[in-house]
Amino acid sequence: MSKDLTGQRLGHYKIDGVLGRGGMSVMYRATDTRLGRKVALKVMGEHITGDAEFRERFVDEARNTSAIDHANIVPLYDFGEVDGMLYIAMRLVDGSDLATLIKDGPISPKRALELLSQVAEALDMLHERGLVHLDLKPANVLVTSRESVHEHVYLADFGLTRRGATGHRTASGDFLGSPTYAAPEHLRGEPVDGRTDQYALSCMLFACLTGRPPFQGQVQEVIQGHLGAEPPPATALVVLPGGIDEVLRGGMSKSPDKRFGNCKELVAAARAALGPAAGDTPPPSRQAAPVAPMAPVAPMSGPQPVQYGPPAPPGPPHGYRQYQQPPRPLPPPGNDPVRLRPPIPAGSTAFATKSGGSAKWIVPVLAGVALVVIVVIFVVMANSIGGSSGSGTESTTSETSPYNNNHLPTSVPTR
Structure with missing residues (x-):
C-alpha cells in the first residue's frame, strides 16, 4: 500500500x-x-x-x-x-457513509428503504449504460443531510467495468473488490452485469435490517458462504415480517437468472414485504423480544393449592401472579404438612377412616358402659335392702347358694 x-x-x-x-x-x-x-x-x-x-x-x-x-x-x-x-x-461529500450508520446495529426499515432506493436508482442508470459498479458496499454509499431536507445518497468509489466483462482480477489473480458483498459470479471471475450489483445491494439491505452482513468469519469462510450457502433468514435475527426473507433470497440467488429484473424491483419487493413494519425505529433483536406483562390478579382468601416443582424464575412485581395448572399435583416433599384443599365441616364423611382409628374413641365408650353398669347394680341393691327392712318379721330364704350353707346364718334377728 x-x-x-x-x-x-x-x-x-x-x-x-x-x-x-x-x-x-x-x-x-x-x-x-x-x-x-x-x-x-x-x-x-x-x-x-x-x-x-x-x-x-x-x-x-x-x-x-x-x-x-x-x-x-x-x-x-x-x-x-x-x-x-x-x-x-x-x-467531497460532507456527511457520513452507510457503514458508519449500521456499525452499532440495524437502522429502521423505513430509513433503509429510503437510502437504498436512491442507490437502486443510480445503479439501474449505470446498468442501462452497460456499466457495473462491482464494488458496492456500505462504505461506498455516502449519506449527507446538508444538501436537502431529507438524507441524500451519493454512490462513490467505482470499480466500473463494461457489461460482459469478467469480475475484477489482476493478472496475478488478486480479487479487486469487497468479498463481503460480492456475488458468486464475481468471485469466480465469470461474466458480470447489473444483476451482480443487485446481489451486493441485497446483501446491503440484509445488513441494514439486521446490523450485520449475511456471511461472517474469515475471508475464505465469507467467500464459501457466497458461493454455496443459503443466506441466514433475517427474521431469525430481528423481528420482521417473514416475507422479507423471500425477497432477500431472491436478490441473493446463486443464479443471476433467478434474481429480480433490476435493483428498483428489489427495493419495491422489500417495501411490499415489510409493509407497516417499515417504521421509524430499528427492528428489535429476536433474542431480546419483549415479554408482555401479566394482568393483575385479585388476592384470593383462604388456603390456596400448593404445587411443588423446580424453582420458578423471578416473576413480575408484587401484585402480579402467574398460575400454571399441571396435569397432576405433585406430592409434597418430605413430611411437611401441606393443606391441599379448604377446610371441611365437622361431621362430613371426609373424616371417616377405614382402619386404625378405633383407638381414639373405644376407651371413653367402655368407661361410659362400665359407669352405667355400676349405677344399675347400685340401684338394684338399694331396692332389695329397702324391701327386707320394711316387713318387720323374720325371713328365710329357699334359694340355694353356691356357697356352703353351714357357715352362713339362716335368719337375721330383729329387735
Whole structure:
C-alpha cells in the first residue's frame, strides 16, 4: 500500500489528510490549487498500478464515469497519473457513509428503504449504460443531510467495468473488490452485469435490517458462504415480517437468472414485504423480544393449592401472579404438612377412616358402659335392702347358694 501522502502535493492537488483506507486505495481530503475547491482524492495502491491490465481498465472506466450525470452518483472531476500513481478527484461529500450508520446495529426499515432506493436508482442508470459498479458496499454509499431536507445518497468509489466483462482480477489473480458483498459470479471471475450489483445491494439491505452482513468469519469462510450457502433468514435475527426473507433470497440467488429484473424491483419487493413494519425505529433483536406483562390478579382468601416443582424464575412485581395448572399435583416433599384443599365441616364423611382409628374413641365408650353398669347394680341393691327392712318379721330364704350353707346364718334377728 502507498505511504501516507498527507502534507504533500500530487500534481496540482495539495493533500490535507486521510479520509479512509481500502484494500486497493487510500481516500484523501485534498485541495485543488487551480480552482481553490475541496475534493476527495482517491489514490490507487502501488501493488495495483503495476498491473498493465488494471491500468488499462482504470483509464477506460474513469472516462466513462466522468460522463455520468446523476443526482445519486458522486461527480468525477479529474483523473490521471503522477509519478506512477493513479488518482481520481471527485466531489467531497460532507456527511457520513452507510457503514458508519449500521456499525452499532440495524437502522429502521423505513430509513433503509429510503437510502437504498436512491442507490437502486443510480445503479439501474449505470446498468442501462452497460456499466457495473462491482464494488458496492456500505462504505461506498455516502449519506449527507446538508444538501436537502431529507438524507441524500451519493454512490462513490467505482470499480466500473463494461457489461460482459469478467469480475475484477489482476493478472496475478488478486480479487479487486469487497468479498463481503460480492456475488458468486464475481468471485469466480465469470461474466458480470447489473444483476451482480443487485446481489451486493441485497446483501446491503440484509445488513441494514439486521446490523450485520449475511456471511461472517474469515475471508475464505465469507467467500464459501457466497458461493454455496443459503443466506441466514433475517427474521431469525430481528423481528420482521417473514416475507422479507423471500425477497432477500431472491436478490441473493446463486443464479443471476433467478434474481429480480433490476435493483428498483428489489427495493419495491422489500417495501411490499415489510409493509407497516417499515417504521421509524430499528427492528428489535429476536433474542431480546419483549415479554408482555401479566394482568393483575385479585388476592384470593383462604388456603390456596400448593404445587411443588423446580424453582420458578423471578416473576413480575408484587401484585402480579402467574398460575400454571399441571396435569397432576405433585406430592409434597418430605413430611411437611401441606393443606391441599379448604377446610371441611365437622361431621362430613371426609373424616371417616377405614382402619386404625378405633383407638381414639373405644376407651371413653367402655368407661361410659362400665359407669352405667355400676349405677344399675347400685340401684338394684338399694331396692332389695329397702324391701327386707320394711316387713318387720323374720325371713328365710329357699334359694340355694353356691356357697356352703353351714357357715352362713339362716335368719337375721330383729329387735
